Amino acid sequence: MYGPVLRGARVVLRPPVPDDVPHLVRWLADFETTRMLGYLQQASSEPQEEDWLKKVAADERSVFWMIEIDGKPIGTSVIRSIDWKNQHGESGTLIGERDYWGKGIGIEQAELRTAYAFRELNLQKLKSAAFADNIASVRMQRHVGYREVGIQRREIFAGGQWHDAALSEILREDWEARQHDGSQPKA
Numbered sequence: 001m002y003g004p005v006l007r008g009a010r011v012v013l014r015p016p017v018p019d020d021v022p023h024l025v026r027w028l029a030d031f032e033t034t035r036m037l038g039y040l041q042q043a044s045s046e047p048q049e050e051d052w053l054k055k056v057a058a059d060e061r062s063v064f065w066m067i068e069i070d071g072k073p074i075g076t077s078v079i080r081s082i083d084w085k086n087q088h089g090e091s092g093t094l095i096g097e098r099d100y101w102g103k104g105i106g107i108e109q110a111e112l113r114t115a116y117a118f119r120e121l122n123l124q125k126l127k128s129a130a131f132a133d134n135i136a137s138v139r140m141q142r143h144v145g146y147r148e149v150g151i152q153r154r155e156i157f158a159g160g161q162w163h164d165a166a167l168s169e170i171l172r173e174d175w176e177a178r179q180h181d182g183s184q185p186k187a
């Protein structure tokens with residue numbers, strides 16, 4: 001399914017529209033952007049992305065948004081593999097416009113997504129897996145309150161070598177506590 005419009009100070013999370021398709025195709029063709037995603041990089045065509053957006057809309061185990069800044073789509077955000085019985089899901093982020101990396105947008109969209117997961121979807125936990133050496137991703141998660149719960153050794157092959165994957169989670173109760181005391185995650 002697509003998520004509803006969520007507005008932060010700068011970031012808007014919103015459902016996709018047909019005009020987003022060329023942007024998705026362009027981002028997925030940019031190896032510099034996709035190489036840290038961990039799975040097989042696949043560039044795609046506009047018809048493929050149109051089909052994929054239809055599948056996501058019908059997928060009851062996913063909530064998908066476009067990330068927008070100043071009216072411009074710059075990336076995607078998702079909660080996928082939602083297990084409604086056990087109340088958890090996996091979060092994922094792709095900022096496709098590289099000019100927008102490192103400006104706090106990843107953190108802001110993750111805060112919006114996390115609040116929605118716990119306050120509206122009534123999930124108990126969000127999980128994430130990232131290249132252990134994807135510093136921006138690991139620090140983004142820590143900033144929002146995810147805690148590292150394990151390392152999968154040699155999980156991902158990229159750039160001619162093996163990389164570990166860092167697994168992290170945020171529990172609803174920890175997130176709720178942070179809303180009250182404003183605490184920062186432990187290093």
Ligand SMILES: CC(C)(COP(=O)(O)OP(=O)(O)OC[C@H]1O[C@@H](n2cnc3c(N)ncnc32)[C@H](O)[C@@H]1OP(=O)(O)O)[C@@H](O)C(=O)NCCC(=O)NCCS
Pocket residue numbers: 033034036037075093094095096100101102103104105106107108129130131134135136137139140143
């Ligand atoms: C990973 C990604 C979502 C992070 O979003 P972002 O907007 O670039 O990151 P932010 O500006 O919100 O910064 C998040 C944290 O990472 C740090 N950071 C950002 N870029 C960094 C860099 N190049 N080197 C070191 N630290 C960096 C920030 O300082 C911040 O940490 P802090 O809160 O401890 O100061 C984004 O860069 C992206 O989409 N990259 C390509 C796809 C990808 O790797 N997705 C994640 C797959 S798991």
